Amino acid sequence: MAKIKVESSVALYPMPVLIVGTHVEGKPNFMTVGWATRMNPKPPILGIAVVKTHQTAQGIIENEAFSINIPNAELLKEADCCGIFSGREMDKAAFFDVFYGSELQAAPMIAQCPICHACKLVDTIELDPVHFFLGEIVETYTEKKYLTFGKPDLTKTNPFVLTLPDGNYRSVGDVIGKAWEIGAKHKP
Amino acid sequence: MAKIKVESSVALYPMPVLIVGTHVEGKPNFMTVGWATRMNPKPPILGIAVVKTHQTAQGIIENEAFSINIPNAELLKEADCCGIFSGREMDKAAFFDVFYGSELQAAPMIAQCPICHACKLVDTIELDPVHFFLGEIVETYTEKKYLTFGKPDLTKTNPFVLTLPDGNYRSVGDVIGKAWEIGAKHKP
Numbered sequence: 001m002a003k004i005k006v007e008s009s010v011a012l013y014p015m016p017v018l019i020v021g022t023h024v025e026g027k028p029n030f031m032t033v034g035w036a037t038r039m040n041p042k043p044p045i046l047g048i049a050v051v052k053t054h055q056t057a058q059g060i061i062e063n064e065a066f067s068i069n070i071p072n073a074e075l076l077k078e079a080d081c082c083g084i085f086s087g088r089e090m091d092k093a094a095f096f097d098v099f100y101g102s103e104l105q106a107a108p109m110i111a112q113c114p115i116c117h118a119c120k121l122v123d124t125i126e127l128d129p130v131h132f133f134l135g136e137i138v139e140t141y142t143e144k145k146y147l148t149f150g151k152p153d154l155t156k157t158n159p160f161v162l163t164l165p166d167g168n169y170r171s172v173g174d175v176i177g178k179a180w181e182i183g184a185k186h187k188p
Numbered sequence: 189m190a191k192i193k194v195e196s197s198v199a200l201y202p203m204p205v206l207i208v209g210t211h212v213e214g215k216p217n218f219m220t221v222g223w224a225t226r227m228n229p230k231p232p233i234l235g236i237a238v239v240k241t242h243q244t245a246q247g248i249i250e251n252e253a254f255s256i257n258i259p260n261a262e263l264l265k266e267a268d269c270c271g272i273f274s275g276r277e278m279d280k281a282a283f284f285d286v287f288y289g290s291e292l293q294a295a296p297m298i299a300q301c302p303i304c305h306a307c308k309l310v311d312t313i314e315l316d317p318v319h320f321f322l323g324e325i326v327e328t329y330t331e332k333k334y335l336t337f338g339k340p341d342l343t344k345t346n347p348f349v350l351t352l353p354d355g356n357y358r359s360v361g362d363v364i365g366k367a368w369e370i371g372a373k374h375k376p
Contacts, residue, residue, distance in 0.1 A: 003287065003299070004332060008232050008325040012303045012340050013224070013258055014349050014360050016201035036201070037225035039237050040315040044196050047235065047320070049227050070201055073364055080371025099191065111191070115200045125313065125322075127228040132235070134313075137196040144192060152200050154351045160364060161202050161349065163342045167367045172202050172351060173359035176261055179350055182357075183268025 014161040017169065019075075019082055020048055021067035021098075021108040022059035028093040028108035031056040032083030034162045035130075036068070044137040046119060049130045055087045057131045063106035064121040066135055069113035072158040076169060078112075101139040109141060114157035116141045202349040205357065207263075207270055208236060209255035209286075209296040210247035216281040216296035219244040220271030222350045223318075224256070232325040234307060237318045243275045245319045251294035252309040254323055257301035260346040264357060266300075289327040297329060302345035304329045 015034035022029060035049035046068055050057045060066045071079045078095045085092065097111035101118040109116035119135025126132075146156045160169050203222035210217060223237035234256055238245040248254045259267045266283045273280065285299035289306040297304035307323025314320075334344045348357050 002331055003304075003329040005289075006328050006330050006335075006340060008305070008328045012342060012345060013204035013206060013347055014202060014342075015226075016203075018201060035226040037235065037237065038203075038223045039313075039320050040318045045315060047225065047227075049225065076365045077371050077374050080365065080367060080369070081375060082371070084368055084371050101193075116191075117196070123313070125227075125311070127233060130228045132227050140194050140196045141191040142194050143190055147194075151353050152194065154200060154202075154354060157200055159201055161360065162367055163360060165339050166342060167369075168363045169365040169367055169370075171361035171364050172349065173361035175356045176348060176359050177264045177268065177357040179268060179355045179357055180272055181268070181355075183265050183270070183272050186265050187269060 012164065014163050014170070017071060017079055017160055017162050019069040019071055019079055019110060019113065020050070020056055021069060021110065022056055022065065023063050023106040023108065024055045024059040024087055028098050029055055029059060029087040030082045030092045030110070032079050039134060045122065046117065046135050046137060047132055048135070049132050051129050052131050060121055060133050061124070065104040065106040066119050066121065066133065067107040067109045068117045068119060068135070069110040070115040070157065070159050071113050073160050073171060075112055076160070101141065103138050114142060114146045115152060200352065202351050202358070205259060205267055205348055205350050207257040207259055207267055207298060207301065208238070208244055209257060209298065210244055210253065211251050211294040211296065212243045212247040212275055216286050217243055217247060217275040218270045218280045218298070220267050227322060233310065234305065234323050234325060235320055236323070237320050239317050240319050248309055248321050249312070253292040253294040254307050254309065254321065255295040255297045256305040256307060256323070257298040258303040258345065258347050259301050261348050261359060263300055264348070289329065291326050302330060302334045303340060
């Protein structure tokens with residue numbers, strides 16, 4: 001073994017690409033994030049990291065609501081654009097058909113995204129320079145065409161990931177094993 | 189558009205597969221997690237969700253230290269095993285060559301993993317049933333063979349993802365676009 005130390009701010013796991021929606025000055029705005037995770041199963045809570053100076057951070061704090069939309073590969077340009085440009089420079093809501101769920105008034109969702117979660121802000125972890133927002137999922141929307149046996153099917157929703165430091169978007173690859181099974185059947 | 193509501197605890201983005209290490213009763217123990225994210229750039233902070241009853245949660249609280257190891261596809265069975273079985277049933281450290289960095293005494297790392305972060309616990313968010321642990325990366329280890337032009341190269345470290353609800357491990361797929369570029373060059 002010849003382990004070497006490298007700079008610690010590397011981020012070498014594949015990150016999800018998600019588009020966060022909220023209201024800024026009363027209008028829908030969107031921002032792409034890759035720093036996001038499930039945090040709790042029930043109630044279902046998602047966490048997202050947003051640099052404090054972004055309009056999205058201000059909007060989430062003001063409205064206590066946001067959406068998390070999972071784009072498919074057909075929305076690659078739009079997703080990238082929502083990660084590059086600020087709502088101060090561009091009306092990013094114009095890229096999409098925006099819809100709302102029945103519960104939250106300031107969680108604009110993207111009709112073109114196969115999966116859309118409307119989230120109620122339940123906590124904010126203040127870091128520097130990031131606000132880490134905890135959102136409880138109150139509603140999840142999809143379409144029948146994305147379901148298989150009644151459940152959303154990732155091979156139909158076609159999400160993609162961001163990889164660093166190469167800075168590429170990549171598709172999700174081939175199945176290499178069954179989770180909670182391969183390790184039990186073939187103990188190392 | 190024919191949006192329908194579905195159960196909210198779905199988790200439809202591709203999740204990273206990471207092996208968390210800590211000491212339990214003075215000995216190294218490992219557990220696989222998929223609920224994890226970057227949270228802050230500088231200092232670099234990673235967040236992981238661990239159900240409170242797991243030995244790993246107790247170990248992290250006691251030691252205020254843990255490691256995050258990014259396995260490659262060759263470690264599929266070991267990673268799955270570390271997600272299925274408790275340290276109460278099995279000595280999971282026996283699967284690996286364990287090493288330590290120069291700073292943290294209770295952050296056992298896995299020599300077989302291409303990327304290993306040693307993290308100091310900086311905060312714990314108490315949810316139910318999850319503890320969400322914030323770890324500041326104090327050291328990151330890799331090997332020369334995983335570098336390209338001095339930086340870790342994901343095509344060499346070969347991480348994989350977990351997809352739900354299908355419950356499969358999948359490789360990272362082909363490049364479909366350049367981040368922070370495709371959206372600027374081809375505005376939607």
